[in-house]
Amino acid sequence: MIVVDLFSGAGGLSEGFHKHDFKIAAHVEKEYWACETIKTRLFYHFLKAKNDLELYYEFLRVSDNYRNIEQTRALVFERYPELREKLEKEVLNRKFGNPHNDPTATSSTQMIQLIQNSLQYSRATSVDLIIGGPPCQAYSLVGRSRMKESVDKDSRNYLFQYYKRIVDEFKPKAFVFENVPGLLTAKKGKVYQEIKESFDQIGYTVLSGTSEEDKSNIIDFADFGVPQRRKRVILFGFQKNLNYEYPNFDRHKLSWDIPLTTRDVISDLPVVKPKQGHDLRLFEYDMSQGVDYLSPYELMMREDSIGFTNHFARPLKDRDAEIYQIAIKYATQGKQIKYNELPDRLKTHKNDKVFLDRFKVHRWDSIPHTVVAHISKDGHYNIHPDIDQCRSLTVREAARIQGFPDNYKFEGPRTAQFTQVGNAVPPVMSGVIARAVKEVICDQL
CATH class of the missing domain: 3.90.120 (DNA Methylase; Chain A, domain 2)
Incomplete structure (x- = not known):
């Protein structure tokens, strides 16, 4: 299944999908070093598929200075020159926004073209799934307390509109939107209501969990095998005509014989x-x-x-x-x-x-x-x-x-x-999410 990863960070969410046989055609991330981390991770996945992890280990041995990252990558490019184009097409170091207001931003139209180029490189004719979660500071309780009155004007409250634009363009079967619990209560619940209504207008149902009471759908990643208390909300959206159920994360959680310390x-x-x-x-x-x-x-x-x-x-x-x-x-x-x-x-x-x-x-x-x-x-x-x-x-x-x-x-x-x-989204949890989402989508094929 073909996936586009938006607001990728260092690739924690996409890592679980990589592991469970999804093809990530494009990662979109504004932070330069996070993109470089994703590129290095693509080395790992590529070389593992080639049964050549020894080359990856050799790369790790020599790449001890981030200022020389391009020179050390040459070690891998020398054997696999096709990797240069792969990194260029699949890792998009771009920031969503309005270029008229922010010269460093990339418009939705430009972003769509770049993603289309990535899909063409992967020989993909459609997108099955979009994953990602816009930056969460404006939704988090700590972020809101520090930002005080300015939180209502923070543009990060509306980055989901760019996410929606990409969903509307590529029409995936479903999308996964990870965020902090404050997403459900930001602006007294109006932000989440606006998210649901916005996606409804383009033909998508959005669920925050199995309960009709959204606040009851906040989950703690520790309950799924992650070794930390980390409360989050996972929105699952899908084309209305598909009538999917919310993924069953419990069925795919990692269980340890004793609680992790x-x-x-x-x-x-x-x-x-x-x-x-x-x-x-x-x-x-x-x-x-x-x-x-x-x-x-x-x-x-x-x-x-x-x-x-x-x-x-x-x-x-x-x-x-x-x-x-x-x-x-x-x-x-x-x-x-x-x-x-x-x-x-x-x-x-x-x-x-x-x-x-x-x-x-x-x-x-x-x-x-x-x-x-x-x-x-x-x-x-x-x-x-x-x-x-x-x-x-x-x-x-x-x-x-x-x-x-x-x-x-x-x-x-x-x-x-x-x-x-x-x-990051913990890769242990993203693996749980990937397996559960795969089950939902494949059951309908």
């Missing part, structure tokens, strides 16, 4: 202290201990991999290091430090009423908490549980919590890597 997810990764590790260099696994000590989740993360990248620990100020030690000690007792419980000498602001949980540890024996894009700004909400390491999570550790396999490399500077991971 932080220990099950990241404890096998090497110890690094602040300013240790490397952003892009490949760390090959130390196999001297065998694999018996690995959790089933860690084993899954290591499939088709010889190691991992993106494992550098941020520098840490002395004050923050002291706070982290206190927070980790609290966490070992099953408690979370509140900002107003810190010694006065460690506080940087006097407001003891808001953001009391700004320092938060991923406890060894609890499920990790939600990883979001704010991790790109600081690591205070994502503190590693090992007091001897006394640091925040690395990109790789955050990626593990998000369900990205170890052979998934994030390109660009570290801040861009963190943003890509924090914004």
Whole structure:
């Protein structure tokens, strides 16, 4: 089945569809480094299909500097020159918008032509499915509280109109629209109502779940095998005449023998202290201990991999290091430090009423908490549980919590890597979504 992925980010949503035999004809994403990450991931999928993962591993070994990304890709292009055109046609580094107001934007008409070119390259005559979720800050509770009055004027509230335009043009059987729960309540529910009405006008039914009460359809990805609490809404739209049912995600969820904890997810990764590790260099696994000590989740993360990248620990100020030690000690007792419980000498602001949980540890024996894009700004909400390491999570550790396999490399500077991971749909969940959607569509063929 042919898929177009809009607002792709680093490819977390499309990854699950790749894995379950959908053909992603085009990824549309405005952030440059996210697009470069998708391109590197296309190397992986292409070379795996060619039974040549050794070349992918060699590429990972030599590509340790994002400034030299084109030179290192030449290693792969030399053997498979056709990949150059594939990356160009299938990864569209474009931003939806009105070029008259924003010179960096691409109009819907231009975007449609680019996607048509991608389909032509893939020899696809139609689109079966469109996936993606417009940026969610304007819908999220935190985003709305920070933006205050300006949220009503934020153009991101209406990026779904571009999504609708693409759906209207290519007439897929269905579409999947992932977003934060605040989508259902933004502007007192008017945004979601407008979304449903807009798609209704072009012949599509939109469902937020199996319940008629939309707010009851918010799901927690942790219930489907993802090792973190992450509440989201998955809209499923389809051509009215097809009369599809909402996909049954429960039937395809990953089940673990015991509940996943932080220990099950990241404890096998090497110890690094602040300013240790490397952003892009490949760390090959130390196999001297065998694999018996690995959790089933860690084993899954290591499939088709010889190691991992993106494992550098941020520098840490002395004050923050002291706070982290206190927070980790609290966490070992099953408690979370509140900002107003810190010694006065460690506080940087006097407001003891808001953001009391700004320092938060991923406890060894609890499920990790939600990883979001704010991790790109600081690591205070994502503190590693090992007091001897006394640091925040690395990109790789955050990626593990998000369900990205170890052979998934994030390109660009570290801040861009963190943003890509924090914004992503966990591939573990996207695999669940892909299987459930495939079942719905194939049952009707």
